[in-house]
Amino acid sequence: xxxxxxxxxxxxxxxxxxxxxxxxxxxxxxxxxxxxxxxxxxxxxxxxxxxxxxxxxxxxxxxxxxxxxxxxxxxxxxxxxxxxxxxxxxxxxxxxxxxxxxxxxxxxxxxxxxxxxxxxxxxxxxxxxxxxxxxxxxxxxxxxxxxxxxxxxxxxxxxxxxxxxxxxxxxxxxxxxxxxx
Numbered sequence: 001x002x003x004x005x006x007x008x009x010x011x012x013x014x015x016x017x018x019x020x021x022x023x024x025x026x027x028x029x030x031x032x033x034x035x036x037x038x039x040x041x042x043x044x045x046x047x048x049x050x051x052x053x054x055x056x057x058x059x060x061x062x063x064x065x066x067x068x069x070x071x072x073x074x075x076x077x078x079x080x081x082x083x084x085x086x087x088x089x090x091x092x093x094x095x096x097x098x099x100x101x102x103x104x105x106x107x108x109x110x111x112x113x114x115x116x117x118x119x120x121x122x123x124x125x126x127x128x129x130x131x132x133x134x135x136x137x138x139x140x141x142x143x144x145x146x147x148x149x150x151x152x153x154x155x156x157x158x159x160x161x162x163x164x165x166x167x168x169x170x171x172x173x174x175x176x177x178x179x180x181x
Contacts, residue, residue, distance in 0.1 A: 008038060020154045021047050021177065027097040027153055044180050051177035054105060055146075058112050059161060059176055062139045065120050066170035071133050073140055075166045088149070097153065104149050111142045140165045 013022045025043055028050070066073060091099040114135075123132040147161030157176055164173055 008040070013043070017043075017047065017180075020157055021051055024051065024101070024154055028101040029098070047177065048179055048181075050105060052175075052179040054108050054112075055150075055157070056175050056177035058108055058115070059143060059164065060172065061115055062111075062136065062143055063164050063170055064172040065115075065124075066136050066140060067172045068124055069120075069132055069136060070169075071129065071136065072168045073133070073137055073165075073170060075168065076141055076144065100149075101153060104146060107142065107146055107149070111139055111146070114139060114142070140170065 010022060010026075025046055029042070029046055030038075085103070088100055088103050091097075091103065118135045120132055120135045120139075123135070143161060144165045147158045147165070150161075151158035160173070160176060164170060
C-alpha cells in the first residue's frame with residue numbers, strides 16, 4: 001500500500017528474482033479477479049513450491065533419469081491447440097491465466113506422481129529397457145506438452161524444456177529454478 005509506505009516495485013522483484021518468476025507469480029497468484037495480499041514471503045513460497053520444486057525439479061528428475069538410461073527417445077511435435085483440454089481453452093478465452101496455470105500445475109503433479117509410482121530409477125538395467133523406455137517416453141512427452149503450454153507465461157523456460165526433451169539422447173542440464181533460501 002502506498003499510504004503505508006510498504007510498496008513492492010516490480011522492477012525490484014525482477015532485479016532480484018528474474019522476469020519469468022515475477023511474471024509467473026502475478027499471472028498465477030496476482031490480482032486477476034480480486035485484490036491480493038502480496039508479500040515477499042508469499043512470493044518466495046510460491047517460487048519454491050511451484051517453480052523450483054514443481055516445474056524445475058520434475059524436469060531435472062526426468063532429464064537425469066533419461067540421461068542415465070542411455071536410451072534414445074522420440075522427439076514429438078506438440079501442437080498447443082491440440083494439447084489444450086477444453087477447460088484450459090475456456091480459461092484462456094475468459095482471460096483467467098490463474099486457472100490456466102493451475103491446470104498446467106495439476107499436469108505437473110500428475111507427471112511427478114507418475115515418476116514416483118513407476119520408479120524408473122529401479123529399472124536402469126538392460127533387462128528392463130523396454131519398460132523403462134515406455135515410462136520415460138510418457139514422462140518426456142508430458143513434460144514437452146507442459147513446455148508448450150507454459151510458453152505464453154514462461155517463454156524462456158518453455159524454450160529450455162523444448163531444448164532438453166527434443167533431443168534423441170536427453171541430457172540433464174542446470175536447474176531451471178534454484179530453490180530460494
